Amino acid sequence: MEKALIDQVEHLMAKAIFAAAEFQQFDQKRTDRVVESVYKAALNARIQLAKMTAEETGMGVWQHKVWKNVIGTQLVYESIKNEKTVGFISDNPVTGITEIAQPLGPVFAVTPVTNPTSTAIYKILIALKTRNPIIVSAHRGAAKSTAEAVRICYEAALEAGAPEDCVQIIPPGSRDFTHMVMSHPQVALILATGGTGLVKAAYSSGNPAIGVGPGNVPVFIDESADIEFAVRNIISSKTFDNGTICASEQSIVVVEKIEALVKEEFEKQHCYFLTPDEIKKVEQIAVTDDGKSMNPAVVGQSVAVIAQKAGISVPEGTKILMAKLNGVGVGYPLSHEILAPILAFYSAKDQASAINLCLDLNYLGGIGHSAGIYANDEHVIMQFSQLINAGRIVVNTPTSQGAVGGMFNNLDPSLTLGCGTGGKNITTENITARHLINVQRVCRRRLNHKFVDADEATYFNENMTETDLFNAYHKNH
Protein backbone atom coordinates (compact mmCIF):
# COMPACT_ATOMS: atom_id res chain seq x y z
CA MET A 1 0.00 0.00 0.00
CA GLU A 2 1.20 3.47 -0.88
CA LYS A 3 2.86 5.14 2.11
CA ALA A 4 1.25 8.51 1.48
CA LEU A 5 -2.16 6.87 1.63
CA ILE A 6 -1.35 5.07 4.85
CA ASP A 7 -0.09 8.33 6.38
CA GLN A 8 -3.27 10.10 5.31
CA VAL A 9 -5.48 7.44 6.90
CA GLU A 10 -3.41 7.41 10.10
CA HIS A 11 -3.59 11.20 10.32
CA LEU A 12 -7.36 11.11 9.86
CA MET A 13 -7.78 8.42 12.50
CA ALA A 14 -5.45 10.17 14.95
CA LYS A 15 -7.60 13.29 14.68
CA ALA A 16 -10.73 11.22 15.22
CA ILE A 17 -9.37 9.46 18.27
CA PHE A 18 -8.18 12.73 19.80
CA ALA A 19 -11.67 14.13 19.24
CA ALA A 20 -13.16 11.00 20.86
CA ALA A 21 -10.95 11.46 23.91
CA GLU A 22 -12.04 15.05 24.35
CA PHE A 23 -15.69 14.30 23.62
CA GLN A 24 -16.04 11.65 26.33
CA GLN A 25 -15.51 14.39 28.92
CA PHE A 26 -18.71 16.19 27.82
CA ASP A 27 -21.79 16.13 30.03
CA GLN A 28 -25.32 15.89 28.63
CA LYS A 29 -25.87 19.64 28.60
CA ARG A 30 -22.75 20.45 26.59
CA THR A 31 -23.49 17.57 24.23
CA ASP A 32 -27.04 18.78 23.65
CA ARG A 33 -25.81 22.31 22.94
CA VAL A 34 -23.64 20.94 20.12
CA VAL A 35 -26.49 18.87 18.69
CA GLU A 36 -28.89 21.82 18.79
CA SER A 37 -26.41 24.06 17.00
CA VAL A 38 -25.85 21.49 14.24
CA TYR A 39 -29.57 20.87 13.84
CA LYS A 40 -30.30 24.58 13.45
CA ALA A 41 -27.55 25.16 10.90
CA ALA A 42 -28.47 22.09 8.86
CA LEU A 43 -32.16 22.95 8.91
CA ASN A 44 -31.36 26.46 7.71
CA ALA A 45 -29.36 24.94 4.84
CA ARG A 46 -32.13 22.50 3.81
CA ILE A 47 -33.00 24.26 0.54
CA GLN A 48 -29.49 25.10 -0.68
CA LEU A 49 -28.35 21.53 0.04
CA ALA A 50 -31.41 20.07 -1.71
CA LYS A 51 -30.84 22.12 -4.84
CA MET A 52 -27.14 21.32 -4.82
CA THR A 53 -27.81 17.58 -4.44
CA ALA A 54 -30.40 17.46 -7.21
CA GLU A 55 -28.07 19.30 -9.54
CA GLU A 56 -25.01 17.21 -8.71
CA THR A 57 -26.67 13.78 -8.77
CA GLY A 58 -29.18 14.44 -11.54
CA MET A 59 -31.61 12.39 -9.49
CA GLY A 60 -34.91 13.10 -7.83
CA VAL A 61 -36.85 16.31 -7.22
CA TRP A 62 -35.18 19.13 -5.30
CA GLN A 63 -38.35 20.05 -3.43
CA HIS A 64 -38.57 16.47 -2.17
CA LYS A 65 -34.93 16.59 -1.21
CA VAL A 66 -35.83 19.59 0.96
CA TRP A 67 -38.30 17.32 2.77
CA LYS A 68 -35.64 14.65 3.12
CA ASN A 69 -33.30 17.20 4.67
CA VAL A 70 -36.11 18.23 7.03
CA ILE A 71 -36.56 14.58 8.02
CA GLY A 72 -32.81 14.20 8.58
CA THR A 73 -32.63 17.34 10.71
CA GLN A 74 -35.87 18.45 12.31
CA LEU A 75 -37.60 15.09 12.74
CA VAL A 76 -34.44 13.34 13.84
CA TYR A 77 -33.59 16.16 16.24
CA GLU A 78 -37.08 16.24 17.75
CA SER A 79 -36.91 12.49 18.31
CA ILE A 80 -33.52 12.52 20.05
CA LYS A 81 -33.29 15.90 21.74
CA ASN A 82 -34.70 14.72 25.09
CA GLU A 83 -32.96 11.34 25.06
CA LYS A 84 -30.43 10.70 27.81
CA THR A 85 -27.26 9.64 26.03
CA VAL A 86 -24.55 10.67 28.49
CA GLY A 87 -23.65 9.14 31.84
CA PHE A 88 -26.45 7.75 34.00
CA ILE A 89 -29.40 7.00 31.78
CA SER A 90 -31.50 4.80 34.05
CA ASP A 91 -31.61 3.58 37.62
CA ASN A 92 -33.85 0.82 38.94
CA PRO A 93 -33.68 0.44 42.72
CA VAL A 94 -35.73 -2.77 42.58
CA THR A 95 -33.41 -4.66 40.23
CA GLY A 96 -30.39 -2.76 41.52
CA ILE A 97 -29.27 -2.03 37.99
CA THR A 98 -28.05 1.38 36.93
CA GLU A 99 -27.32 2.03 33.28
CA ILE A 100 -24.52 4.28 32.09
CA ALA A 101 -24.15 5.45 28.50
CA GLN A 102 -20.62 5.52 27.15
CA PRO A 103 -19.61 6.74 23.70
CA LEU A 104 -18.38 4.19 21.17
CA GLY A 105 -15.49 6.11 19.64
CA PRO A 106 -15.02 7.14 16.00
CA VAL A 107 -17.96 6.24 13.79
CA PHE A 108 -17.35 5.72 10.09
CA ALA A 109 -20.45 6.72 8.15
CA VAL A 110 -20.96 5.80 4.54
CA THR A 111 -23.67 7.81 2.77
CA PRO A 112 -25.56 6.98 -0.43
CA VAL A 113 -26.12 8.91 -3.65
CA THR A 114 -29.89 8.68 -3.34
CA ASN A 115 -30.25 10.50 0.01
CA PRO A 116 -26.80 12.04 0.48
CA THR A 117 -27.14 15.22 2.52
CA SER A 118 -30.09 14.05 4.59
CA THR A 119 -28.25 10.85 5.52
CA ALA A 120 -25.03 12.70 6.33
CA ILE A 121 -26.83 15.21 8.58
CA TYR A 122 -28.87 12.51 10.33
CA LYS A 123 -25.75 10.44 11.01
CA ILE A 124 -23.84 13.48 12.27
CA LEU A 125 -26.69 14.37 14.63
CA ILE A 126 -26.98 10.90 16.14
CA ALA A 127 -23.19 10.55 16.42
CA LEU A 128 -22.73 13.90 18.15
CA LYS A 129 -25.70 13.25 20.44
CA THR A 130 -23.81 10.20 21.68
CA ARG A 131 -20.40 11.96 21.90
CA ASN A 132 -18.91 10.03 19.02
CA PRO A 133 -16.71 11.71 16.43
CA ILE A 134 -17.82 10.85 12.92
CA ILE A 135 -15.97 10.35 9.65
CA VAL A 136 -18.19 10.60 6.60
CA SER A 137 -17.52 8.82 3.34
CA ALA A 138 -19.68 10.26 0.59
CA HIS A 139 -20.81 8.47 -2.54
CA ARG A 140 -18.68 9.83 -5.38
CA GLY A 141 -21.82 10.88 -7.26
CA ALA A 142 -22.80 13.21 -4.41
CA ALA A 143 -19.37 14.18 -3.11
CA LYS A 144 -19.75 17.96 -3.33
CA SER A 145 -23.17 18.27 -1.75
CA THR A 146 -22.30 15.81 1.02
CA ALA A 147 -19.06 17.70 1.72
CA GLU A 148 -21.03 20.93 1.97
CA ALA A 149 -23.50 19.36 4.41
CA VAL A 150 -20.58 18.06 6.48
CA ARG A 151 -18.89 21.48 6.45
CA ILE A 152 -22.06 23.22 7.65
CA CYS A 153 -22.56 20.69 10.44
CA TYR A 154 -18.92 20.77 11.55
CA GLU A 155 -18.76 24.55 11.72
CA ALA A 156 -21.97 24.67 13.74
CA ALA A 157 -20.61 22.00 16.06
CA LEU A 158 -17.39 23.95 16.63
CA GLU A 159 -19.35 27.14 17.32
CA ALA A 160 -21.13 25.29 20.12
CA GLY A 161 -17.85 24.14 21.63
CA ALA A 162 -17.55 20.66 20.11
CA PRO A 163 -14.10 19.05 19.96
CA GLU A 164 -11.93 19.81 16.98
CA ASP A 165 -12.22 17.15 14.24
CA CYS A 166 -15.42 15.71 15.69
CA VAL A 167 -16.77 15.68 12.12
CA GLN A 168 -14.52 14.78 9.22
CA ILE A 169 -15.00 13.69 5.64
CA ILE A 170 -12.69 11.52 3.59
CA PRO A 171 -11.52 12.51 0.11
CA PRO A 172 -13.98 11.37 -2.56
CA GLY A 173 -13.41 8.58 -5.02
CA SER A 174 -10.75 6.49 -3.27
CA ARG A 175 -11.92 2.95 -2.72
CA ASP A 176 -8.61 2.00 -1.05
CA PHE A 177 -8.94 4.89 1.36
CA THR A 178 -12.49 3.89 2.27
CA HIS A 179 -11.52 0.27 2.86
CA MET A 180 -8.48 1.22 4.93
CA VAL A 181 -10.56 3.45 7.19
CA MET A 182 -13.29 0.83 7.39
CA SER A 183 -10.89 -1.78 8.71
CA HIS A 184 -8.85 0.58 10.87
CA PRO A 185 -8.62 -0.74 14.44
CA GLN A 186 -9.58 2.64 15.88
CA VAL A 187 -12.92 2.76 14.08
CA ALA A 188 -15.53 1.87 16.68
CA LEU A 189 -18.50 1.34 14.39
CA ILE A 190 -19.37 1.53 10.71
CA LEU A 191 -22.76 2.94 9.77
CA ALA A 192 -23.07 1.56 6.27
CA THR A 193 -25.94 2.90 4.20
CA GLY A 194 -25.57 1.85 0.62
CA GLY A 195 -25.60 -1.08 -1.76
CA THR A 196 -25.09 -4.73 -0.90
CA GLY A 197 -21.38 -4.70 -1.84
CA LEU A 198 -20.64 -1.82 0.47
CA VAL A 199 -22.58 -3.31 3.35
CA LYS A 200 -20.82 -6.65 2.91
CA ALA A 201 -17.44 -4.88 2.88
CA ALA A 202 -18.39 -3.13 6.12
CA TYR A 203 -19.36 -6.41 7.78
CA SER A 204 -16.16 -8.04 6.53
CA SER A 205 -13.93 -5.27 7.85
CA GLY A 206 -13.45 -6.74 11.31
CA ASN A 207 -15.10 -3.73 12.91
CA PRO A 208 -18.66 -3.69 14.26
CA ALA A 209 -21.08 -2.49 11.60
CA ILE A 210 -24.69 -1.49 11.29
CA GLY A 211 -25.80 -1.93 7.73
CA VAL A 212 -28.93 -1.95 5.67
CA GLY A 213 -30.36 -4.51 3.31
CA PRO A 214 -31.81 -4.14 -0.15
CA GLY A 215 -35.54 -3.64 -0.43
CA ASN A 216 -38.23 -4.93 -2.74
CA VAL A 217 -41.33 -3.58 -1.09
CA PRO A 218 -44.61 -5.35 -1.78
CA VAL A 219 -47.86 -3.57 -0.98
CA PHE A 220 -51.10 -5.46 -0.60
CA ILE A 221 -54.36 -3.60 -1.15
CA ASP A 222 -57.00 -5.70 0.55
CA GLU A 223 -60.62 -5.52 -0.46
CA SER A 224 -61.37 -3.90 2.91
CA ALA A 225 -59.18 -0.93 1.98
CA ASP A 226 -60.32 2.52 0.93
CA ILE A 227 -59.11 2.27 -2.66
CA GLU A 228 -58.98 5.97 -3.51
CA PHE A 229 -57.02 6.63 -0.30
CA ALA A 230 -54.66 3.71 -0.92
CA VAL A 231 -53.85 4.77 -4.47
CA ARG A 232 -53.37 8.40 -3.47
CA ASN A 233 -50.95 7.41 -0.70
CA ILE A 234 -49.03 5.00 -2.91
CA ILE A 235 -48.56 7.67 -5.55
CA SER A 236 -47.37 10.24 -3.00
CA SER A 237 -44.79 7.71 -1.82
CA LYS A 238 -43.59 6.24 -5.10
CA THR A 239 -43.23 9.66 -6.72
CA PHE A 240 -41.42 11.08 -3.67
CA ASP A 241 -38.02 12.16 -4.96
CA ASN A 242 -38.76 10.00 -8.02
CA GLY A 243 -38.76 6.83 -5.96
CA THR A 244 -35.24 7.01 -4.54
CA ILE A 245 -36.15 5.89 -1.02
CA CYS A 246 -35.39 2.19 -0.62
CA ALA A 247 -38.64 1.71 1.28
CA SER A 248 -40.69 2.94 -1.69
CA GLU A 249 -43.36 0.66 -3.12
CA GLN A 250 -42.09 -1.77 -5.75
CA SER A 251 -45.18 -3.91 -6.40
CA ILE A 252 -48.88 -3.53 -5.83
CA VAL A 253 -50.85 -6.71 -5.23
CA VAL A 254 -54.67 -6.85 -5.29
CA VAL A 255 -57.33 -9.54 -5.43
CA GLU A 256 -59.16 -10.02 -8.73
CA LYS A 257 -62.38 -8.79 -7.22
CA ILE A 258 -61.07 -5.23 -6.89
CA GLU A 259 -58.49 -5.24 -9.70
CA ALA A 260 -60.60 -3.16 -12.09
CA LEU A 261 -61.44 -0.63 -9.38
CA VAL A 262 -57.81 -0.22 -8.33
CA LYS A 263 -56.64 0.03 -11.92
CA GLU A 264 -59.27 2.63 -12.68
CA GLU A 265 -58.25 4.62 -9.62
CA PHE A 266 -54.57 4.57 -10.61
CA GLU A 267 -55.51 5.81 -14.07
CA LYS A 268 -57.79 8.45 -12.63
CA GLN A 269 -54.87 9.67 -10.52
CA HIS A 270 -52.60 9.94 -13.58
CA CYS A 271 -50.72 6.67 -13.59
CA TYR A 272 -50.25 4.84 -16.88
CA PHE A 273 -50.57 1.09 -17.41
CA LEU A 274 -47.95 -0.02 -19.93
CA THR A 275 -48.89 -2.37 -22.74
CA PRO A 276 -46.99 -5.70 -22.89
CA ASP A 277 -44.87 -4.26 -25.69
CA GLU A 278 -44.10 -1.13 -23.66
CA ILE A 279 -43.23 -3.28 -20.63
CA LYS A 280 -40.53 -4.99 -22.75
CA LYS A 281 -39.12 -1.60 -23.74
CA VAL A 282 -39.07 -0.33 -20.16
CA GLU A 283 -37.45 -3.57 -18.96
CA GLN A 284 -34.58 -3.02 -21.34
CA ILE A 285 -33.64 0.34 -19.87
CA ALA A 286 -34.73 -0.14 -16.23
CA VAL A 287 -32.81 -3.31 -15.48
CA THR A 288 -29.23 -4.32 -16.27
CA ASP A 289 -28.33 -7.28 -18.47
CA ASP A 290 -28.52 -9.79 -15.61
CA GLY A 291 -32.24 -9.10 -15.43
CA LYS A 292 -32.04 -8.62 -11.66
CA SER A 293 -30.41 -5.28 -10.88
CA MET A 294 -31.80 -1.83 -11.46
CA ASN A 295 -29.99 0.29 -14.00
CA PRO A 296 -28.43 3.31 -12.24
CA ALA A 297 -29.38 5.42 -15.28
CA VAL A 298 -33.07 5.30 -14.31
CA VAL A 299 -32.65 5.73 -10.56
CA GLY A 300 -34.44 8.86 -9.40
CA GLN A 301 -35.49 9.84 -12.93
CA SER A 302 -38.89 11.23 -13.82
CA VAL A 303 -41.48 9.33 -15.84
CA ALA A 304 -40.82 11.67 -18.79
CA VAL A 305 -37.10 10.83 -18.82
CA ILE A 306 -37.72 7.09 -18.43
CA ALA A 307 -40.33 7.09 -21.20
CA GLN A 308 -37.95 8.93 -23.47
CA LYS A 309 -35.12 6.48 -22.73
CA ALA A 310 -37.47 3.55 -23.37
CA GLY A 311 -38.77 5.11 -26.57
CA ILE A 312 -42.38 5.04 -25.52
CA SER A 313 -45.02 7.71 -25.47
CA VAL A 314 -47.09 8.28 -22.33
CA PRO A 315 -49.70 10.92 -21.49
CA GLU A 316 -48.26 14.19 -20.26
CA GLY A 317 -48.31 14.45 -16.48
CA THR A 318 -48.06 10.70 -15.95
CA LYS A 319 -46.91 10.09 -12.39
CA ILE A 320 -46.05 6.39 -12.41
CA LEU A 321 -45.51 3.74 -15.07
CA MET A 322 -47.54 0.69 -14.05
CA ALA A 323 -46.55 -2.75 -15.33
CA LYS A 324 -49.09 -5.53 -14.97
CA LEU A 325 -47.00 -8.69 -14.54
CA ASN A 326 -47.94 -12.35 -14.36
CA GLY A 327 -44.89 -13.62 -12.52
CA VAL A 328 -42.06 -12.89 -10.12
CA GLY A 329 -38.31 -13.29 -10.61
CA VAL A 330 -36.71 -14.83 -13.69
CA GLY A 331 -38.36 -13.52 -16.85
CA TYR A 332 -39.96 -10.60 -15.00
CA PRO A 333 -37.26 -7.96 -14.59
CA LEU A 334 -39.69 -5.35 -13.31
CA SER A 335 -40.51 -7.53 -10.31
CA HIS A 336 -37.12 -6.54 -8.88
CA GLU A 337 -36.36 -3.36 -6.91
CA ILE A 338 -36.20 -0.26 -9.11
CA LEU A 339 -35.77 3.10 -7.38
CA ALA A 340 -37.75 5.04 -9.97
CA PRO A 341 -41.44 5.73 -10.64
CA ILE A 342 -42.10 2.28 -12.11
CA LEU A 343 -44.50 -0.02 -10.26
CA ALA A 344 -45.23 -3.68 -10.85
CA PHE A 345 -48.90 -4.58 -10.54
CA TYR A 346 -50.32 -8.00 -9.72
CA SER A 347 -53.74 -9.49 -9.43
CA ALA A 348 -54.43 -12.68 -7.47
CA LYS A 349 -57.51 -14.84 -7.33
CA ASP A 350 -58.02 -14.50 -3.59
CA GLN A 351 -56.52 -13.12 -0.40
CA ALA A 352 -54.31 -16.16 0.27
CA SER A 353 -52.86 -16.06 -3.26
CA ALA A 354 -52.29 -12.33 -2.92
CA ILE A 355 -50.31 -12.81 0.29
CA ASN A 356 -48.36 -15.65 -1.37
CA LEU A 357 -47.45 -13.27 -4.19
CA CYS A 358 -46.33 -10.68 -1.65
CA LEU A 359 -44.12 -13.34 -0.07
CA ASP A 360 -42.58 -14.15 -3.47
CA LEU A 361 -41.81 -10.47 -4.00
CA ASN A 362 -40.58 -10.07 -0.43
CA TYR A 363 -38.12 -12.94 -0.84
CA LEU A 364 -36.95 -11.64 -4.22
CA GLY A 365 -34.14 -9.55 -2.80
CA GLY A 366 -36.03 -7.59 -0.16
CA ILE A 367 -36.08 -9.86 2.88
CA GLY A 368 -36.24 -7.95 6.13
CA HIS A 369 -36.78 -4.50 4.64
CA SER A 370 -40.29 -3.06 4.48
CA ALA A 371 -43.77 -3.94 3.29
CA GLY A 372 -47.11 -2.22 3.17
CA ILE A 373 -50.75 -3.13 3.50
CA TYR A 374 -53.93 -1.15 2.94
CA ALA A 375 -56.81 -2.74 4.82
CA ASN A 376 -59.47 -2.03 7.37
CA ASP A 377 -59.66 -5.61 8.48
CA GLU A 378 -57.40 -6.14 11.48
CA HIS A 379 -57.39 -9.88 10.91
CA VAL A 380 -55.87 -9.60 7.43
CA ILE A 381 -53.39 -6.96 8.64
CA MET A 382 -52.12 -9.33 11.32
CA GLN A 383 -52.11 -12.32 9.00
CA PHE A 384 -50.06 -10.42 6.42
CA SER A 385 -47.72 -9.01 9.08
CA GLN A 386 -46.96 -12.38 10.66
CA LEU A 387 -46.04 -13.93 7.34
CA ILE A 388 -44.11 -11.20 5.61
CA ASN A 389 -40.41 -10.90 6.49
CA ALA A 390 -39.98 -7.16 6.96
CA GLY A 391 -38.59 -4.91 9.68
CA ARG A 392 -41.42 -2.47 9.06
CA ILE A 393 -44.93 -3.38 7.94
CA VAL A 394 -46.63 -0.05 7.40
CA VAL A 395 -50.40 0.01 7.49
CA ASN A 396 -52.53 2.39 5.42
CA THR A 397 -49.43 4.52 4.99
CA PRO A 398 -47.10 5.47 2.13
CA THR A 399 -44.15 3.10 2.57
CA SER A 400 -41.37 5.64 1.79
CA GLN A 401 -42.44 8.08 4.43
CA GLY A 402 -43.90 5.40 6.68
CA ALA A 403 -40.76 3.30 6.96
CA VAL A 404 -38.54 6.35 7.50
CA GLY A 405 -40.70 7.14 10.52
CA GLY A 406 -41.76 10.21 12.42
CA MET A 407 -44.37 11.46 9.97
CA PHE A 408 -47.17 8.91 9.72
CA ASN A 409 -46.32 6.73 12.72
CA ASN A 410 -44.14 6.58 15.79
CA LEU A 411 -41.17 4.76 14.31
CA ASP A 412 -37.88 6.52 15.00
CA PRO A 413 -37.16 8.95 12.14
CA SER A 414 -34.14 7.48 10.40
CA LEU A 415 -32.34 7.24 7.09
CA THR A 416 -30.79 3.88 7.94
CA LEU A 417 -33.38 1.15 8.19
CA GLY A 418 -32.21 -2.10 9.76
CA CYS A 419 -33.35 -5.19 7.88
CA GLY A 420 -32.66 -7.90 10.43
CA THR A 421 -30.83 -11.10 9.64
CA GLY A 422 -32.82 -11.45 6.41
CA GLY A 423 -30.99 -8.38 5.14
CA LYS A 424 -27.78 -9.54 6.87
CA ASN A 425 -28.20 -6.92 9.59
CA ILE A 426 -28.07 -7.17 13.35
CA THR A 427 -31.37 -5.34 13.92
CA THR A 428 -34.69 -4.60 12.24
CA GLU A 429 -34.90 -1.24 13.99
CA ASN A 430 -34.68 2.23 12.52
CA ILE A 431 -31.17 3.24 13.51
CA THR A 432 -30.96 6.22 15.83
CA ALA A 433 -28.91 7.64 18.69
CA ARG A 434 -29.57 4.78 21.11
CA HIS A 435 -27.72 2.42 18.77
CA LEU A 436 -24.55 4.49 19.13
CA ILE A 437 -23.87 4.05 22.83
CA ASN A 438 -22.30 1.34 24.88
CA VAL A 439 -24.62 0.79 27.82
CA GLN A 440 -22.75 -0.21 30.96
CA ARG A 441 -24.78 -1.83 33.72
CA VAL A 442 -23.89 -1.37 37.34
CA CYS A 443 -25.36 -4.47 38.96
CA ARG A 444 -25.86 -4.21 42.70
CA ARG A 445 -26.10 -7.31 44.79
CA ARG A 446 -29.66 -8.72 44.71
CA LEU A 447 -29.68 -12.38 45.66
CA ASN A 448 -31.72 -14.89 43.71
CA HIS A 449 -32.91 -16.74 46.81
CA LYS A 450 -34.45 -19.54 44.78
CA PHE A 451 -30.94 -20.39 43.71
CA VAL A 452 -28.77 -19.54 46.66
CA ASP A 453 -31.13 -21.10 49.24
CA ALA A 454 -31.48 -24.39 47.36
CA ASP A 455 -29.70 -27.30 48.96
CA GLU A 456 -26.34 -27.58 47.24
CA ALA A 457 -26.19 -31.32 47.90
CA THR A 458 -29.26 -31.82 45.70
CA TYR A 459 -27.33 -30.67 42.65
CA PHE A 460 -24.46 -33.06 43.37
CA ASN A 461 -26.68 -36.07 43.96
CA GLU A 462 -26.78 -38.17 40.79
CA ASN A 463 -30.13 -39.67 41.82
CA MET A 464 -31.80 -36.30 41.63
CA THR A 465 -33.65 -35.76 38.35
CA GLU A 466 -34.53 -32.52 36.65
CA THR A 467 -37.96 -32.72 38.35
CA ASP A 468 -36.26 -32.81 41.75
CA LEU A 469 -34.11 -29.86 40.78
CA PHE A 470 -37.17 -27.98 39.50
CA ASN A 471 -38.90 -28.60 42.83
CA ALA A 472 -35.81 -27.63 44.80
CA TYR A 473 -35.50 -24.40 42.84
CA HIS A 474 -39.16 -23.47 43.26
CA LYS A 475 -39.59 -24.61 46.88
CA ASN A 476 -41.51 -21.94 48.77
CA HIS A 477 -40.58 -23.06 52.28
Added chain:
Amino acid sequence: MLKAEFKEDKKTLTLGFAGHIDTILSTQYEQELKEALAKTPGFTEDQPLDLDLILDLKDVTYIASSFIRLCVYAAKQVPKGRFTIVNSNPMIKKTFKIVGMDDLLQVS
Protein backbone atom coordinates in the same frame (compact mmCIF):
# COMPACT_ATOMS: atom_id res chain seq x y z
CA MET B 1 -1.49 31.11 34.24
CA LEU B 2 1.16 28.43 34.02
CA LYS B 3 3.12 27.79 37.22
CA ALA B 4 6.70 26.92 36.40
CA GLU B 5 9.12 25.65 39.01
CA PHE B 6 12.70 24.79 38.06
CA LYS B 7 14.87 22.92 40.55
CA GLU B 8 18.44 23.16 39.38
CA ASP B 9 19.84 20.69 41.91
CA LYS B 10 17.42 17.95 40.90
CA LYS B 11 17.35 19.02 37.27
CA THR B 12 13.58 19.07 37.20
CA LEU B 13 11.16 21.49 35.64
CA THR B 14 7.61 21.21 36.95
CA LEU B 15 4.85 22.98 35.09
CA GLY B 16 1.54 23.33 36.91
CA PHE B 17 -1.71 23.64 34.94
CA ALA B 18 -5.19 24.40 36.18
CA GLY B 19 -8.79 24.73 35.08
CA HIS B 20 -10.97 23.71 32.20
CA ILE B 21 -8.41 23.55 29.41
CA ASP B 22 -10.44 24.13 26.25
CA THR B 23 -8.90 24.99 22.89
CA ILE B 24 -8.48 28.66 23.81
CA LEU B 25 -6.79 28.03 27.17
CA SER B 26 -4.68 25.32 25.55
CA THR B 27 -3.36 27.84 23.00
CA GLN B 28 -2.47 30.21 25.84
CA TYR B 29 -0.73 27.41 27.73
CA GLU B 30 1.18 26.43 24.60
CA GLN B 31 2.68 29.89 24.45
CA GLU B 32 3.51 29.88 28.16
CA LEU B 33 5.01 26.40 28.02
CA LYS B 34 7.28 27.38 25.16
CA GLU B 35 8.37 30.49 27.06
CA ALA B 36 9.05 28.46 30.21
CA LEU B 37 11.17 25.98 28.26
CA ALA B 38 13.07 28.78 26.54
CA LYS B 39 13.91 30.31 29.91
CA THR B 40 15.28 27.06 31.29
CA PRO B 41 19.10 27.02 31.64
CA GLY B 42 20.74 24.98 28.89
CA PHE B 43 17.85 25.44 26.44
CA THR B 44 18.75 25.25 22.75
CA GLU B 45 16.44 25.10 19.74
CA ASP B 46 17.66 21.75 18.44
CA GLN B 47 18.72 19.69 21.47
CA PRO B 48 16.51 18.03 24.12
CA LEU B 49 16.79 19.64 27.54
CA ASP B 50 18.85 17.67 30.05
CA LEU B 51 16.18 17.52 32.76
CA ASP B 52 13.04 15.80 33.97
CA LEU B 53 9.94 17.59 32.71
CA ILE B 54 6.85 17.15 34.88
CA LEU B 55 3.41 18.39 33.94
CA ASP B 56 1.26 18.70 37.05
CA LEU B 57 -2.45 18.50 36.21
CA LYS B 58 -3.66 18.65 39.83
CA ASP B 59 -6.29 21.34 39.28
CA VAL B 60 -7.23 20.42 35.72
CA THR B 61 -10.87 19.44 35.17
CA TYR B 62 -11.00 19.08 31.39
CA ILE B 63 -8.56 18.86 28.49
CA ALA B 64 -9.16 19.63 24.83
CA SER B 65 -7.49 17.50 22.20
CA SER B 66 -5.11 20.39 21.49
CA PHE B 67 -3.78 20.07 25.02
CA ILE B 68 -2.97 16.40 24.43
CA ARG B 69 -1.02 17.50 21.36
CA LEU B 70 0.75 20.06 23.55
CA CYS B 71 1.74 17.28 25.96
CA VAL B 72 3.15 15.25 23.07
CA TYR B 73 5.14 18.30 21.95
CA ALA B 74 6.44 18.85 25.50
CA ALA B 75 7.50 15.22 25.82
CA LYS B 76 9.67 15.63 22.75
CA GLN B 77 11.63 18.46 24.41
CA VAL B 78 13.37 16.11 26.86
CA PRO B 79 15.10 12.74 26.45
CA LYS B 80 12.86 9.69 26.31
CA GLY B 81 11.67 8.56 29.73
CA ARG B 82 12.20 11.93 31.38
CA PHE B 83 8.70 13.28 30.80
CA THR B 84 5.82 12.61 33.20
CA ILE B 85 2.30 13.83 33.81
CA VAL B 86 1.25 13.75 37.44
CA ASN B 87 -1.86 14.29 39.54
CA SER B 88 -4.32 13.75 36.71
CA ASN B 89 -7.84 13.01 37.85
CA PRO B 90 -9.42 9.76 36.59
CA MET B 91 -11.34 11.48 33.81
CA ILE B 92 -8.14 13.08 32.51
CA LYS B 93 -6.28 9.77 32.90
CA LYS B 94 -9.01 8.07 30.83
CA THR B 95 -8.72 10.77 28.18
CA PHE B 96 -5.01 9.93 27.73
CA LYS B 97 -5.90 6.22 27.79
CA ILE B 98 -8.35 6.62 24.91
CA VAL B 99 -5.76 8.23 22.66
CA GLY B 100 -3.26 5.56 23.65
CA MET B 101 -0.79 8.10 25.02
CA ASP B 102 -0.84 7.29 28.73
CA ASP B 103 2.25 5.05 28.57
CA LEU B 104 4.22 7.29 26.26
CA LEU B 105 3.48 10.34 28.39
CA GLN B 106 3.78 8.41 31.69
CA VAL B 107 0.45 9.66 33.01
CA SER B 108 -0.36 9.09 36.65
